[in-house]
Amino acid sequence: MITKTLEERKQAYLENLSKYKARIMICAGTGCVANGSLEVYEEFVNKIEEHGLSVSVAVGLEKEADYVMAKSGCQGFCQMGPLVTIYPQGILYIKVKPEDVDEIIEKTILNGETVDRLLYVSPETNKPIGKADDIPFYSRQRRLGIKLCGHIDALDMEEYIANGGYAMAEKAFTQMTGEEICKLMIESGLRGRGGGGFTTGRKWELTRIQEDPVKYIICNGDEGDPGAFMDRCLLEACPHSVIEGMLIAAKAVGAQEGYIYVRTEYPLAVQRLKIAVEDARKSGFLGKDVFGSGSDFDIHIMEGAGAFVCGEETALIASIEGNRGMPSPKPPFPAQSGLFGKPTVINNVETFANVPVVMQMGAEAYASIGTATSNGTKTFALTGHVMNTGLIEVPFGTTLRQIIGDIGGGVLNDDGTNCGLDYKAVQIGGPSGGCLTKEHLDLPLDYETLKSVGAMVGSGGLVVINQQTCMVEVARFFMQFTQSESCGKCVVCREGTKQMLNLLTDIVEGRGTAETLELLEQLAETVKVGSLCGLGKTAPNPVLSTLKYFREEYNAHVFEGRCPANQCEAFKKYIVIEEKCKSCGLCARKCPVNAIEGAKGVPYTIDKEKCIKCGACVESCKFNAIMIG
Amino acid sequence: MSEGIGTKFDKVCAILDKYEHNPHKLIAILQDLQEEYSYLPEDIMTFVSTALGVSPSKVYGVATFYSHFTLQPKGKHVIKLCDGTACHVKKSHDILNALEKHLGLTAKENTTPDMLFTLELVACLGACGLAPVVVIDDKVYGPMTPESTLALVDKIREEEGVCGDN
Numbered sequence: 038m039i040t041k042t043l044e045e046r047k048q049a050y051l052e053n054l055s056k057y058k059a060r061i062m063i064c065a066g067t068g069c070v071a072n073g074s075l076e077v078y079e080e081f082v083n084k085i086e087e088h089g090l091s092v093s094v095a096v097g098l099e100k101e102a103d104y105v106m107a108k109s110g111c112q113g114f115c116q117m118g119p120l121v122t123i124y125p126q127g128i129l130y131i132k133v134k135p136e137d138v139d140e141i142i143e144k145t146i147l148n149g150e151t152v153d154r155l156l157y158v159s160p161e162t163n164k165p166i167g168k169a170d171d172i173p174f175y176s177r178q179r180r181l182g183i184k185l186c187g188h189i190d191a192l193d194m195e196e197y198i199a200n201g202g203y204a205m206a207e208k209a210f211t212q213m214t215g216e217e218i219c220k221l222m223i224e225s226g227l228r229g230r231g232g233g234g235f236t237t238g239r240k241w242e243l244t245r246i247q248e249d250p251v252k253y254i255i256c257n258g259d260e261g262d263p264g265a266f267m268d269r270c271l272l273e274a275c276p277h278s279v280i281e282g283m284l285i286a287a288k289a290v291g292a293q294e295g296y297i298y299v300r301t302e303y304p305l306a307v308q309r310l311k312i313a314v315e316d317a318r319k320s321g322f323l324g325k326d327v328f329g330s331g332s333d334f335d336i337h338i339m340e341g342a343g344a345f346v347c348g349e350e351t352a353l354i355a356s357i358e359g360n361r362g363m364p365s366p367k368p369p370f371p372a373q374s375g376l377f378g379k380p381t382v383i384n385n386v387e388t389f390a391n392v393p394v395v396m397q398m399g400a401e402a403y404a405s406i407g408t409a410t411s412n413g414t415k416t417f418a419l420t421g422h423v424m425n426t427g428l429i430e431v432p433f434g435t436t437l438r439q440i441i442g443d444i445g446g447g448v449l450n451d452d453g454t455n456c457g458l459d460y461k462a463v464q465i466g467g468p469s470g471g472c473l474t475k476e477h478l479d480l481p482l483d484y485e486t487l488k489s490v491g492a493m494v495g496s497g498g499l500v501v502i503n504q505q506t507c508m509v510e511v512a513r514f515f516m517q518f519t520q521s522e523s524c525g526k527c528v529v530c531r532e533g534t535k536q537m538l539n540l541l542t543d544i545v546e547g548r549g550t551a552e553t554l555e556l557l558e559q560l561a562e563t564v565k566v567g568s569l570c571g572l573g574k575t576a577p578n579p580v581l582s583t584l585k586y587f588r589e590e591y592n593a594h595v596f597e598g599r600c601p602a603n604q605c606e607a608f609k610k611y612i613v614i615e616e617k618c619k620s621c622g623l624c625a626r627k628c629p630v631n632a633i634e635g636a637k638g639v640p641y642t643i644d645k646e647k648c649i650k651c652g653a654c655v656e657s658c659k660f661n662a663i664m665i666g
Numbered sequence: 667m668s669e670g671i672g673t674k675f676d677k678v679c680a681i682l683d684k685y686e687h688n689p690h691k692l693i694a695i696l697q698d699l700q701e702e703y704s705y706l707p708e709d710i711m712t713f714v715s716t717a718l719g720v721s722p723s724k725v726y727g728v729a730t731f732y733s734h735f736t737l738q739p740k741g742k743h744v745i746k747l748c749d750g751t752a753c754h755v756k757k758s759h760d761i762l763n764a765l766e767k768h769l770g771l772t773a774k775e776n777t778t779p780d781m782l783f784t785l786e787l788v789a790c791l792g793a794c795g796l797a798p799v800v801v802i803d804d805k806v807y808g809p810m811t812p813e814s815t816l817a818l819v820d821k822i823r824e825e826e827g828v829c830g831d832n
Contacts, residue, residue, distance in 0.1 A: 068795045071806035115795025263750030266792035301697070301734050302791050304804060342693050342732030345789065359692035360724075361731040377690075420752035420794035427795050464751060500751045514754050518789065524731070 043204055050199040053097035057105045059146050060096075064120040064187060066111025066273055067305055073134070074119035080135040081106060084142055095193060104146065110274020110309075112187030113428035114174055117157065120187075122169065129169040130155040160424070160446060160455075177443045179406070180430045181398075181414045182230075182391045183267070186274035191309055194316045197277040203322055205396040206284040210330040215245050218289035224400035226412035227392070231257055231348070231385030232469065232495045232571070234411075234484040237392075240382060243372040244290040247380035254286050254295035254334075255376060255383040257353055261300065261345035262467030263518060265498035267416040268386035270428050272299065272306035275390065276313035280336065282389030284322065285396065286382050287334040295336040296357055296376070301343060310338055345468075345522035348496075349570045350375075350383045352524065363524045364570035385496070387416055407433035411483035415497055422449045422460070422503035434481040437463060437473060441501060451505045462502045462586070466495025468515040468522075469575030471582030472508070491582045493575070507602040508587040509594055513541040515579040519572060530573030533564035537580065547607035549595040558584065609665050611648055611655070615640040617662035624654035624663060675713055677702055682717050689718045692728055696735060705739045733788075741777045741784035743822055746801040750790030753798040756809070761798060762787060764812035768819065782826060783819070 041049070054060070063069075063078045085092040085104055093102035112120050117131040123145050130141065130152065137155060144150040156165035157172050166172050180186075189196045197203070209218055222238030229235045244252060256279060260268040271279060283295050297314075299307050314336050317323045325333050339357055347353045347362040354376050356362040375381025391413065395403045404412045411433035417440065420426045424446030431440065438458065441448065447455040462472040465482075471492035473480070480486055487493050502511060520534040540557045543549050561577035561584075568574050584591060593601050600608040613624075613633075618640040625633040625641060632648045635641030643654070643663075655663045681698045685691035695714060700706055706729050715722040729735045747765065749758050765771070765785055769778055777784040793799045796808030800815050807818065 067791075067793045067806055068808075071793060071796055071799075071808055115793070118795075260792065261789060263754070263790035264752045264794055265790065266794055269792040300792075302788065339694065340697060341734075342697065343734035343789075344732050356693065357690075359688075359690040359728070361727050418794055420797060421755050426752070426797070467751065498751065500755065502755055506755055511755070514751070522789075 043198055043207060046195060047199045047201075050097060050195045054105075054199075056101075057093075057096075058103050060105050060107060060124040061146070062107040062109050062122045062124065062188075062190075064110075064112045064118060064122075065108035065191070066115070066118075066187070066270065067303075068111060068115030069118035069120055070305070072118040072132075074121075076135050077119050077121065077133050077138060078106065078108065080138040081142070084138050085146075088142060088147075095190065097195060107190040108192070109187045109189065110191040111270040111428065112169075112274075113183070113270065114172075114425065115427045116425060127168050127170070129157065129167070129172070131157050174425045174427070174429075174444055174446070177431075177439065178429050179414055179432050181394045181406075182278075182387055183271060183275070183416055183428065183430050184394070185278065186270055186428075189275065191274050191276065192312055192316075194277060194313070194320065197275070201397065202277055202393075203281055205393040206281045206288075206322065207328045208396070209285045209288040210328040210332065213288070215289045215291055218285060219245055221400050222289070222392070222395065225395045225403040226400075226407075227388065227395055227403070228411065228484065229385060230387035230391065230415065230497070232466065232493065234494060237384060237388055240372055240384070241286060241289045243370065244292075244380045244382045247373060249380050250291075251379045252290055252292040253376040253379055253381040254283050254290070254292045255350075255353065255357070255371075255381055256283055256295065256297040256386055256389055257348065257350065257383055258297055258299040258303075258306070258386045259341050259348045259353060260303075260386070260496060261348045261522075262469075262496045262498050264420055264464070264500045265418045265467055265496045267418055267428055267497050269300075269303050269306050270416075271386050271390050272303065273309055276306075276310045277317065278390045278393060279310075279386055280313060280317055280323070282384075282392035283336060284327070284334060285392050286384065286389065288330075288332065290380070290382055291332075292382065293333050293335075295334065296339055297336060298339050298341055298347070298353055298357060301340045307338065307340055314338060344524070345518075346524045346570070346572050349572060352570065353383065354381065361524070363526045364572075366569060387497075408481060408483045408486075410485050415482075415494065417497045417499045419445050419499050419501070421464075421500035422451075422506075423447070423501040424449055424455055433483040436479050436481055438478045440482075440499065445501065448501055448503055450503055456503070459504060460501050461504045461506060462508060462511075462583075464500040464502060464511065464579070465498070466493040466578075467498045468518045469493060469571060469578055470495045470498075471578050472502075472511075472586055474586045491578070491585060493578070505602055505604070507545075507600050507604040508583045508590050509541065509544055509600075510602075510604055512580045512583040513538065513545055516541055516576070519576040523572065523576070527568045527570075527573055529564050529567035530569075530576065533560055533567070534573075534576050536560055537564065537577065541580070544591065544594050545605050545607065547594070547598065547605075549591075551595065554584075554591060554595060603666070606650060609650055610645060611643050611650065611652075612664050612666055613641050613643060614662050614664050617660050619660055619662070621659075623657050623659070627653045627657040629653060675710075678710055678713055678717075682714070687718060689720050692718065692720070692725065693732070696725075696729055700735060705736045708737070738777070739781070741781050742826075743782060743803055744784045744786060745819070746786045746788045746791070748789075748791045748793070748797070748799040748801070749787050750792075750794060750797070752790075752794035756797045758798040761800065761810060761812050761815050764816055765819070768816050780828070782823070782828065 091102040092104045121130045121133045219242040227237045352362040352364040371381040416430045448460040632644045715725040799808035
């Protein structure tokens with residue numbers, strides 16, 4: 038089936054690419070598509086043809102053309118989308134609209150000039166920056182696992198090959214033994230990127246030594262953490278790297294079949310994966326006799342059905358088997374008895390994407406990046422109240438100062454102003470993780486240091502929270518999430534999270550007492566100890582960590598009857614601003630509980646005892662004379 | 667639609683055949699069925715359990731465990747409001763309140779009586795860079811405000827020929 042070698046395909050692709058005068062790459066990740074990048078794409082095709090020039094939609098098509106278009110996956114800089122990059126210069130235009138296309142063609146594509154108004158402007162120097170690599174958001178990252186994301190046509194397998202793709206899988210299948218691959222992985226120190234941080238090579242080795250001839254590889258793409266989207270980005274932008282990682286794992290342990298379990302909330306990722314798997318089959322990289330090695334390996338794609346707990350490996354296995362996604366006790370570990378009772382390697386999407394990188398770099402070079410215990414890089418989804426939201430990849434050991442300040446460009450207040458590094462908290466690791474505060478600004482982030490301060494790497498969600506946010510409410514939000522996602526198997530998780538949520542709701546709604554706080558802490562410990570899987574074990578983390586670092590906020594709610602962030606409805610007070618009040622009486626008529634009194638010529642007042650905080654008065658006032666304080 | 671008993675289960679049978687009546691494929695089968703019917707009708711689930719040789723409680727158990735499945739018919743347009751962390755801290759609840767008020771819906775009663783809209787609060791959609799995010803019929807919109815969301819809803823109403831105030 039294979040007619041050309043990988044090297045021949047690489048050369049053919051590069052030769053084809055060199056024939057075009059320019060390449061226009063449009064970001065077609067979920068974020069940019071939502072901002073209208075596909076319309077921009079269409080406009081480029083139409084306008085170029087209107088200029089009497091020819092354009093091809095992919096590299097290497099038979100049709101000769103002057104220009105070539107490409108749709109990349111997520112480039113990570115979602116907030117600035119739609120992103121358009123013009124090659125060979127590599128000029129990045131941000132927030133491009135269809136009406137800008139004409140100017141880009143006239144100036145950049147035909148005359149090699151830049152359109153300054155569409156360039157990213159550095160907030161530090163106020164100067165426009167032409168190339169993506171020079172923008173601090175990108176230049177201060179170190180991209181390994183997501184290196185190709187956004188730089189290649191997500192669906193063009195030839196371009197992946199031209200960037201060295203599948204060479205490592207071929208090497209694994211034709212030149213290496215399973216034992217050698219496992220050894221290399223152990224030496225590289227690559228650890229699971231899904232949150233647990235277990236050494237990948239050890240997992241593989243344990244599976245490899247099992248005697249059962251039938252083994253499975255599972256790729257965990259059930260990225261359920263609210264506020265995390267690195268797996269989505271990888272699957273959308275570079276699905277072949279994940280397939281290649283799985284292939285290498287298959288060779289390492291001797292597996293014949295693999296599953297990729299993707300969240301159904303990611304339709305674009307599912308669609309692109311399906312195409313990528315089909316393309317890989319056509320080239321003989323998947324299916325029978327992979328790379329002519331005599332071994333077989335094929336991949337099935339399974340869409341999840343919306344259950345966060347399925348991110349837990351034993352629950353995910355139950356889900357693939359067609360059952361409710363409930364976890365089971367370990368041991369036996371999946372490496373011993375996993376899918377359909379067979380030895381199974383189960384790794385996260387990002388882990389698999391890093392496997393070819395590790396092989397390419399070599400174990401030693403990879404291990405030299407990062408900290409002593411956490412090697413390599415980690416992708417984080419930087420979101421929340423931060424200037425530059427998006428996907429970033431940095432070496433382990435990078436600090437929050439670097440991430441939020443240098444890459445993220447500072448913290449945003451509710452009113453949109455930038456307050457530098459004055460954040461209240463950074464929630465890391467989603468509903469299983471914890472909060473970091475300003476005292477952790479220079480903490481080198483890795484698996485161990487985060488654990489020591491009561492947080493965790495998790496899957497890599499980094500949500501920046503500004504000073505105007507109530508931390509008790511944030512804790513309640515996470516508890517609500519874990520409570521509704523608890524599978525119900527363990528009583529302390531099922532009932533405990535529910536009671537914890539009730540207690541937190543009591544505090545937020547002004548019914549909290551000293552006893553509420555005490556109960557909350559006790560229950561948190563119980564749920565932690567008495568649950569089987571990671572969901573229950575880590576569910577109390579956001580509460581415990583906010584209690585540790587923001588105790589005064591809890592105390593203010595409980596003992597002082599106020600919300601320091603002024604966010605919780607129950608503590609809001611409605612006050613008439615005397616200077617603004619025209620005594621029209623409209624608010625008094627609208628008030629459903631007759632809590633407002635006044636007379637002509639005298640400013641009205643609100644009886645705090647009677648007020649039910651419905652907000653009807655604020656809506657009715659034409660002079661903005663009623664303040665919520 | 668007047669379907670005879672003979673043809674009622676034709677589509678179900680075709681889906682079951684596609685998955686070779688494999689009980690391990692139950693989730694994929696239910697996903698295809700929901701795609702077809704927009705929800706999982708009770709008699710269809712019973713039929714599936716018999717055809718796969720598993721108990722109805724197992725099928726019901728799976729159907730109710732996963733949040734993607736619904737046992738109630740959905741409205742023509744499904745509005746998914748993201749309540750992931752990033753959207754939450756960027757005030758997705760203000761949008762929720764506005765939508766519920768505008769459409770007369772509650773957490774329990776999440777489909778409009780005219781079957782035009784279903785409002786769902788969903789966990790992270792992975793478009794956190796655009797928070798807060800609203801997805802209407804699989805098209806992602808963001809960053810949204812209560813005003814811009816209501817404008818979208820009204821636009822759909824207009825296209826459907828329904829006037830703004832019902």
